[in-house]
Amino acid sequence: MFRESSLFASLAADYPREPRAGEPDLLGDADRRLAAGEITHDEHLEIVHEFARIVLAEQEASGLAMLTDGDLADEDRLRRLVDGLGGTSSDRAVALPDGAEVRAPRFDRAPAWREPITLDAWRWADAASDIMVKQVLIGPYTIARLADPGGASREVLAVFPWPPQRRPTYQMRATTQARETPTAASRFVRVMGWVPRGNGET
Numbered sequence: 001m002f003r004e005s006s007l008f009a010s011l012a013a014d015y016p017r018e019p020r021a022g023e024p025d026l027l028g029d030a031d032r033r034l035a036a037g038e039i040t041h042d043e044h045l046e047i048v049h050e051f052a053r054i055v056l057a058e059q060e061a062s063g064l065a066m067l068t069d070g071d072l073a074d075e076d077r078l079r080r081l082v083d084g085l086g087g088t089s090s091d092r093a094v095a096l097p098d099g100a101e102v103r104a105p106r107f108d109r110a111p112a113w114r115e116p117i118t119l120d121a122w123r124w125a126d127a128a129s130d131i132m133v134k135q136v137l138i139g140p141y142t143i144a145r146l147a148d149p150g151g152a153s154r155e156v157l158a159v160f161p162w163p164p165q166r167r168p169t170y171q172m173r174a175t176t177q178a179r180e181t182p183t184a185a186s187r188f189v190r191v192m193g194w195v196p197r198g199n200g201e202t
Helices: 026-035 041-061 079-084 119-127 140-146 154-159 170-176 182-186
Strands: 088-095 101-106 133-138 188-192
Touching: 026 041, 041 119, 079 088, 079 101, 101 140, 119 133, 140 154
Parallel strands: 133 188
Antiparallel strands: 088 101
């Protein structure tokens, strides 16, 4: 819900995973322990949720009228979406428009949506706050621009997933997945990244 007394403001992107000066690196430590086999994926997720509660509380205290789930689960913010669309992540480091480092995606065939990719994460965050929560996603043109050469061309990646006969929005196809739950169709999604404009980019 919206706060009647709040100025309608929201973060434009994700939320930093890095700790403030002098604070412990909860997520970085959890990532290292997961990679070393010291904790399970479920235990890692519990730590992510603990941090996400802090992130949501900070935004609430700031008076924001719409919160972001932070996109905190993976240090590579692109990997979950790429994996869910049938791609892989290479070893080559690339930068998102906001400077965050991720691994270059690669698609050996055209992306294919098979099941909800980010719905569970949004459901959890939305249930953790009384204020409306949105998701921030990386757009298809940005995925195409950063992708390593593969079986699917950048032109194919940049226009996915807009079939000519239906042309659903990227966020409806990749994230809201209205067929999964009626309430999902009302979610707010911010698509972040470069977009083509004329002969250049922005």
